Amino acid sequence: MAENSRYNPAEIERYWYEKWMEAGCFQAKNYSGIPYVIVIPPPNITGFLHIGHALNNTIQDILIRWKRMSGFNALWVPGTDHAGIATQNVVEKELMKKGLTRKDLGREEFLKEVWKWREKYGNCIIEQLKRLGVSCDWTRLCFTMDKNFSRAVQTVFVSLYKKGLIYRGKRIINWCPRCATALSDEEVEYDSYDGNLYYLKYPVEGGKFIVVATTRPETMLGDTAVAVHPSDERYKDLIGKKVRLPFVNRLIPVIPDYQVDMEFGTGAVKVTPSHDPADYAIASRHNLEFITVMDETGRMNENAAIFEGLDRFDCRAKIIEELGKQGLVEKIEPYSYRIGHCYRCNTIIEPTISTQWFVKMKQLAQPAINVVKQGQLRFYPERWTKVYLQWLDNIQDWCISRQIWWGHRIPAWYCSNKSCPPIICLDAPQQCPQCGCKNLIQDEDVLDTWFSSWLWPFAVFGWPEKTKDLEFFYPTSTLVTAQEILFFWVARMVMAGFEFTGKKPFESVYIHGTVRDEKGRKMSKSLGNAIDPLEIIDHSGADALRFSLISLTAFGQDVFLPDSFYHKGRNFVNKIWNSFRYIEILLEKNDCSYVKIERIELEPDNLHLAERWILTLLNKKIIHITECLNNFRFNEAADSIYEFFWHQYCDWYIELSKMYPAKDPYLVSSVIFVLNYVMLKTLKLLHPFIPFVTEELYSRMKRFTDVKDAFVATSDWPSPSDTFEFGDSLKLMNRIKEIVVEIRDLKTFFKIPVTKNLRATYQGISLLDADEYRRMVEFLSGIKFQKTDQIIKTHSKDEIVRSIEDGFFSIKLDGIVDIEVEVKRLLNEKQKVLKAYQETEKKLTNSAFLNNAPSIVIERTKQLRNELESELVKIEKDIELLTGEKS
């Protein structure tokens, strides 16, 4: 018995996942019904399931399971992302263990290695997702390097090029010296950096100096001007003069530019067009020379004079040392500023002039802006609309070429005759259309991984082929993602959707919060603060993890998780498990082997209060939870079922069911039905949140009921029942609960276990005259009532008297009543109630309130006032009973 009393998820979860797969529960039906479609944000093949994935995928699974149960043709398309840089890094690291570099292997051999790696490890995260219980249609598993996906990527490239929306050019871009590749603006993460502001003295022709302030002295070797504000009096006479740059002895001009901030530093700024985006802009305006001083690994190159070969940061120190020797460092101040890092390896980015491929974004952005402005594509929470639009309004061209090998190779070929334009086409050309030359070389570079991801919502359905899938399942319904990839991915998918399919890719976007640790930091392996979801699944089950996560994550709000966060779900699942055991045992005791739930055969009119009450409450919950899900209010839905199941069904209804002796006719005919009925509906409501335990219990339920659906996963979502709606039952039940709590409170106060049965007499209290209600109160509070006609107005050490409803009761307590303490407690209580009463009374005598407040509010306030008043009267009566005098 003891071992059964704890839910053990491991085996059950494994078992049901297999069953679902075998039965094809997660597969969409063939082009029938109304589709509801989600495409997964494809995780990296290098990834391991972290708590953010767990949240993201649980939300999607809740939606898809709920919609599936609600009768939609639900499809959740899974897949993975080839993650160019990240994957290449991983494989290179593997090679390094053998003392090899990718260059040792050569492109083809290296790519073979990557494919081998991906075959071996690329689906790790997929297997981990399965352990979470997600109901993706795995027969449709996609990969961004699949053949048809490649075709889609190439098609898009060629199409955009032909439209003039893709171009190749020399621009300043973000360069990662460690990955040795260009990055897009979005792939750079900015962090604050405690560095210095160096004040350097540049000798001006004619003997004076001009002092420039810089955070990056090493870039001075590439300076091609010094800029000052045109109206800066200090430097007016220097404009047009030349400055001799130390070490390289280059003469560079002092130029006027409005971009210069007179207030900052000395008001004079060194201009390094090849290594700073702002300087690049100045240089473009003034036709300055571009001199690159570093190589692709971040070492100083041949333009760096005596510093050639030094790492850029070593060079910084060395240059300051040398300038110092020459008396050219005026001062050094500590200075904190933001600096860009590679989002894949965290190396400090080097802005560099480089020839790359770019996508012109302005034109593509327009439909993506319009669709959101016109409200045809919505964000939840709505505030993301603004962030999205702001980014699109200021969109910059997208650098899409990467100097790596793993990815979609750019479909561009160059003729050996340098004057011929590049040849852009799907398949390798045989000869140059311009000059007929057959000596063609394909561009070495590959495309940004996001250049394939942005096609995800339609490429997964076979685009550019006009497939039936595409026609039926596209556009998709809801996209569920985190804010981090709003620009990277979401905005670009919308652009791609319109550009290539003429349609928005999804109806709505739900953006959930980021999971952080208790200090507000992102969860990350390097910080060592990551909670491993798999560990939780191992020990407490996926259901526990899922429920806890959802319950703790408010609508679109970041969530801070303490280590023990998963207890809530774990305990809840255990509660469900045990309540079910109660039912099983009860059935056995009553020789009740078959319960008709689906074909209801009982008369609603014959039901008692408890049954009427729990059924009515169930109706309310079904409505509420469905409403919550419609609005992405997952935590509210989860907490609402939690409250209902635990604190209403278990705490009150199951407890009440225990008052019937075994084989009692009403128990067998009605209570057992209601216990099962509510359990069944609740399992369904809970299934999207905690699929495993609900499936297990549903299957057990099938053994002793007429429930026929093969799986709860494919059964129907509950709707409220007209048959089981009993309007006044809620109020009446609440009165009974109040009386019970009052008595339990008294017993607790006198340190008597609730289970200890006591005798009491009562007078008045018409509610107790009804056998049914009296029995409920007696059972739940452990009291045996005896009606009396004698006026109860005395108390003693052996007896405590209480007023309640329209009468009194008196409980025998055998000499333990301490009147002093009890009176004190009541006086305390009276103060509280009195205060609340006075407040409502004040409102109700305020004519402004009566004139302005809506009538329903006035009604409610009146009702509250009356309740408070009678409670006050009651407390006063109780005090009087105890002390014999009016308080």
Added chain:
RNA sequence: AGGCGGUUAGCUCAGUCGGCAAGAGCGCUUCCCUUACAAGGAAGAGGUCGUGGGUUCGAUUCCCUCACCGCCUACCA
């Protein structure tokens, strides 16, 4: 610099259209191993809803100010 969030019980957080005697889980106190469940049951204690104004009959909720925390954008070297 701008934008967006947050500030509610000891902790982590809910609180939708302004109208509650301000909620949950954990923790805490007292009692209970009652035949589903101690990962449990019963009953409690605990909050001036960040500051200062404003609008309103009424503000945790709406508006403004400030403070602190976090995030995101931006060419101040």
